[in-house]
Amino acid sequence: MKRFAGLMRDHIFFFLNGQKIQVRGREALGMLAPFLRRERGLTGTKIACAHGACGSCSILLGRPTQSGFNYQPINSCIFPVFACDGAHVITVEGLNGPDKVGGQDDGVLSPVQCAMVDCHGAQCGFCTPGIVITLTAFHENRVQSSAEDVKAALEGNLCRCTGYSPIIEAGMSVETADLRPLTQIYPPEPLLDGLNAGASDAVEIRVPEDELEIGQHLFVPRSPEEAICWKVAHPEAIVVSGGTEVGVAMSVKGLAPREILSLAHLEDWDEVTRENDELVLGARATWTQVAEQVGAIVPEFATLLTRWGSPQLRNAGTVAGNIIRAAPISDSLPFLLACEAELEFIGELGARRVTVADFLESGPTMRPDELLRRVLVPLPKEGQTLRLFKVSKRRAFDRSIVSAAFLLTASDGVIEDIKIAFGGVAPLALRLPQTEAFLQGKPVNSAIWREAATVAYNEISPYSDAAASREHRTRLVANLLRKFGAEL
Numbered sequence: 194m195k196r197f198a199g200l201m202r203d204h205i206f207f208f209l210n211g212q213k214i215q216v217r218g219r220e221a222l223g224m225l226a227p228f229l230r231r232e233r234g235l236t237g238t239k240i241a242c243a244h245g246a247c248g249s250c251s252i253l254l255g256r257p258t259q260s261g262f263n264y265q266p267i268n269s270c271i272f273p274v275f276a277c278d279g280a281h282v283i284t285v286e287g288l289n290g291p292d293k294v295g296g297q298d299d300g301v302l303s304p305v306q307c308a309m310v311d312c313h314g315a316q317c318g319f320c321t322p323g324i325v326i327t328l329t330a331f332h333e334n335r336v337q338s339s340a341e342d343v344k345a346a347l348e349g350n351l352c353r354c355t356g357y358s359p360i361i362e363a364g365m366s367v368e369t370a371d372l373r374p375l376t377q378i379y380p381p382e383p384l385l386d387g388l389n390a391g392a393s394d395a396v397e398i399r400v401p402e403d404e405l406e407i408g409q410h411l412f413v414p415r416s417p418e419e420a421i422c423w424k425v426a427h428p429e430a431i432v433v434s435g436g437t438e439v440g441v442a443m444s445v446k447g448l449a450p451r452e453i454l455s456l457a458h459l460e461d462w463d464e465v466t467r468e469n470d471e472l473v474l475g476a477r478a479t480w481t482q483v484a485e486q487v488g489a490i491v492p493e494f495a496t497l498l499t500r501w502g503s504p505q506l507r508n509a510g511t512v513a514g515n516i517i518r519a520a521p522i523s524d525s526l527p528f529l530l531a532c533e534a535e536l537e538f539i540g541e542l543g544a545r546r547v548t549v550a551d552f553l554e555s556g557p558t559m560r561p562d563e564l565l566r567r568v569l570v571p572l573p574k575e576g577q578t579l580r581l582f583k584v585s586k587r588r589a590f591d592r593s594i595v596s597a598a599f600l601l602t603a604s605d606g607v608i609e610d611i612k613i614a615f616g617g618v619a620p621l622a623l624r625l626p627q628t629e630a631f632l633q634g635k636p637v638n639s640a641i642w643r644e645a646a647t648v649a650y651n652e653i654s655p656y657s658d659a660a661a662s663r664e665h666r667t668r669l670v671a672n673l674l675r676k677f678g679a680e681l
């Protein structure tokens with residue numbers, strides 16, 4: 194296996210509101226929002242919940258593309274500073290240009306800020322910078338927008354006092370003709386040039402232990418070989434992909450990993466492609482990238498993704514993080530189980546494949562040297578019916594109480610085959626083999642789904658938690674089966 198062949202940096206660099214900065218040592222290992230506020234004095238970025246659940250800390254992350262930058266809002270409270278390496282970060286202070294940062298504001302507001310003022314879109318103002326960031330990203334390169342589009346864009350921004358009507362009105366009444374595109378405010382060429390030198394270097398940052406804090410060691414490889422090699426040498430390292438799970442643990446639960454392996458620079462690990470009858474999801478593909486690609490391939494999954502977290506979370510959270518975390522309410526797992534998807538891991542001994550069902554049954558576990566590389570999802574065939582459900586307390590920006598996937602093959606009114614998977618009814622997502630066996634060969638009529646609901650009722654043994662009681666979850670399983678049957 195190839196060892197570290199390339200060059201290595203002991204720092205990260207990125208552009209912040211048009212200015213190139215270098216970050217070294219412990220500062221690179223913390224979360225972006227406190228870094229912006231404490232180290233850079235950019236206090237426009239607010240921290241309210243500190244765990245990705247309100248959008249007050251939204252900033253624009255510009256990831257380099259062939260021709261410029263793709264700017265997306267993300268939650269900076271759970272986004273590690275090191276993950277900004279090679280990017281352009283724009284905070285609310287920088288929205289009107291680099292010369293307006295640092296107290297030299299001439300009082301000129303952007304059309305989004307004007308709309309928020311004119312529509313009385315702020316009271317205490319705590320959520321306002323995040324909302325301005327989100328609306329700026331939303332209106333970039335967009336000519337027309339409906340109220341529904343604005344609402345969807347703002348799903349990740351909570352406001353506790355103004356009420357949403359004036360904010361949505363502001364979003365609708367932005368004078369888009371007056372909006373200067375971000376590429377005009379920050380012409381991409383000099384930024385891309387500035388990021389060029391050292392762009393292909395791996396990053397290794399060692400922070401020695403001191404009186405107050407533990408020693409830490411970060412590695413950001415450039416190739417899978419480097420990643421595996423380092424993982425073999427550091428089997429206890431915490432892997433960070435999009436960081437939305439690890440970031441919460443670091444931001445609010447006090448996790449301070451001694452060793453961190455960031456996958457941020459593994460090129461091609463974010464592919465979302467169709468290969469013959471399979472959908473291939475790269476481990477590092479964000480849920481936004483998946484949603485953009487799967488609409489034409491598996492529309493049912495694309496629809497489910499509109500209910501997945503918030504736009505900010507989908508812009509950071511990745512496929513691998515959702516699967517490896519294997520939370521009972523990971524929204525991808527029922528879909529992957531019903532489609533009998535396979536996971537491809539790579540490690541010291543090469544690549545191996547395992548079905549999602551076997552992975553979950555194993556613990557879920559993988560070898561210490563392994564990383565999840567990609568997911569291969571057999572696509573539903575013509576004549577098969579795929580339905581996905583997510584039940585949560587709020588329609589938008591809420592975790593599932595129970596989620597379900599059904600993949601039905603029926604012919605001449607008879608069930609030839611059915612795959613049923615649920616999340617939120619056991620410590621891990623699971624298939625219901627007894628219910629599936631009961632349904633096989635049965636006629637497709639409303640009575641059969643009621644009977645199947647009884648079988649499922651006896652097959653599962655859900656848990657109670659703060660989100661829902663055991664009884665509620667059990668009832669949801671039965672009702673979702675009946676709903677699936679009724680909507681066929």
Ligand SMILES: Cc1cc2nc3c(=O)[nH]c(=O)nc-3n(C[C@H](O)[C@H](O)[C@H](O)COP(=O)(O)OP(=O)(O)OC[C@H]3O[C@@H](n4cnc5c(N)ncnc54)[C@H](O)[C@@H]3O)c2cc1C
Pocket residue numbers: 244245246431432433434435436437438439440441456476500501502503506509510511512513514515516517518522523524525563564565566591592593
């Ligand atoms: C407020 C909030 C709302 C959320 N809403 C939803 C929701 O509606 N639905 C939902 O399903 N989830 C939700 N999530 C959970 C989370 O955002 C997702 O699970 C996301 O996909 C995690 O991906 P990540 O890249 O951010 O994971 P990370 O935090 O980077 O990693 C998560 C885990 O996976 C491991 N890991 C990551 N990549 C690899 C790899 N390639 N190989 C091996 N191990 C790896 C990490 O070591 C870590 O243990 C929410 C989270 C928050 C904070």
Ligand code: FES
Pocket residue numbers: 239240241242243244245246247248249250251268269270271
């Ligand atoms: S502070 Fe609430 S999402 Fe970051």
Ligand code: FES
Pocket residue numbers: 314315316317318319320321351352353354355
């Ligand atoms: S204006 Fe106070 S939280 Fe939105």
